[in-house]
Amino acid sequence: MAAAQIHVEAIHPALWTYTLTMHSLWVERTEALCGMAST
Incomplete structure (x- = not known):
């Protein structure tokens, strides 16, 4: 259980950055x- 928690905490920053980046791109798109639709 503790090992899994450590693994999640270790991978979290990269996942968070990826999520924010994809969200930003999605919002821009x-x-x-x-x-274009309203024009």
């Missing part, structure tokens, strides 16, 4: 599509 969505805004661009909405902008």
Whole structure:
């Protein structure tokens, strides 16, 4: 149990960065599509 917790904490920063990056790209793409659709 403790080993699994340590593993999660070790991988978390990279996963968090990846999630934020993908979210930012998704928001930019969505805004661009909405902008083209409304134009």
